[in-house]
Amino acid sequence: MKSAIIQLPGLNRDRDMIAALTRISGIAPITVWQTETELPDVDLVVIPGGFSYGDYLRCGAIAARMPVMQAVAEKARKGVLVMGVCNGFQVLLEMGLLPGALMRNASLKFVCREVKLEVTNANTAFTRGYAQGQIIRCPVAHHDGNYFADDETLKRIEGEGQVAFRYSEGTNPNGSVNDIAGIVSDSGNVLGMMPHPENLIEAAHGGDDGRALFASLLGKAA
Numbered sequence: 001m002k003s004a005i006i007q008l009p010g011l012n013r014d015r016d017m018i019a020a021l022t023r024i025s026g027i028a029p030i031t032v033w034q035t036e037t038e039l040p041d042v043d044l045v046v047i048p049g050g051f052s053y054g055d056y057l058r059c060g061a062i063a064a065r066m067p068v069m070q071a072v073a074e075k076a077r078k079g080v081l082v083m084g085v086c087n088g089f090q091v092l093l094e095m096g097l098l099p100g101a102l103m104r105n106a107s108l109k110f111v112c113r114e115v116k117l118e119v120t121n122a123n124t125a126f127t128r129g130y131a132q133g134q135i136i137r138c139p140v141a142h143h144d145g146n147y148f149a150d151d152e153t154l155k156r157i158e159g160e161g162q163v164a165f166r167y168s169e170g171t172n173p174n175g176s177v178n179d180i181a182g183i184v185s186d187s188g189n190v191l192g193m194m195p196h197p198e199n200l201i202e203a204a205h206g207g208d209d210g211r212a213l214f215a216s217l218l219g220k221a222a
């Protein structure tokens with residue numbers, strides 16, 4: 001599988017994502033700077049986590065308006081897999097590629113800890129390596145992870161199986177409505193999630209529960 005990683009000033013999880021994709025797919029992703037207007041021919045585009053533009057204005061708002069994002073939106077429209085993790089999720093919401101918004105954590109504090117996630121829909125390109133309802137460990141590190149959507153949108157995404165991951169076992173770290181931790185687009189090829197699966201892929205990380213997500217994308221066993 002060929003992948004591209006978008007790089008923006010202020011991101012800090014891009015190297016972790018590159019390492020995870022390289023480790024699991026055996027092919028290093030192509031890195032694409034924010035000012036590019038075209039993307040290479042790839043199967044997967046990833047917007048990694050961090051603090052693009054210092055989180056000024058709103059997390060992800062400035063990044064969403066950079067030239068490369070039009071190319072990302074075009075790939076999404078064509079059905080190419082697009083994944084945004086943490087700041088990447090915020091960018092995808094700001095671009096309108098996913099519904100809802102991420103607000104300041106209910107605690108008004110930055111949270112950096114491990115949570116439990118339920119794989120709410122194991123029938124997506126990103127989650128098929130997990131069992132339906134499986135509980136996995138995953139780290140989080142953010143201050144704007146409080147997912148919100150209006151009642152109508154919430155009903156739709158819940159009804160259509162667009163909730164991919166939910167915080168479980170009372171570990172919701174940010175006040176997200178319905179414990180939502182990650183969602184897919186109605187077309188199923190765009191995933192946004194706050195937790196960081198790229199930081200739990202091998203023994204040195206203290207576990208490998210994130211591995212199956214990447215393996216799902218590659219059509220490989222975890």
Ligand SMILES: NC(=O)CC[C@H](N)C(=O)O
Pocket residue numbers: 013048049050051052055059085086087088141142143144145
């Ligand atoms: N780790 C991240 O990507 C953090 C995202 C964003 N800067 C926040 O704190 O909410």
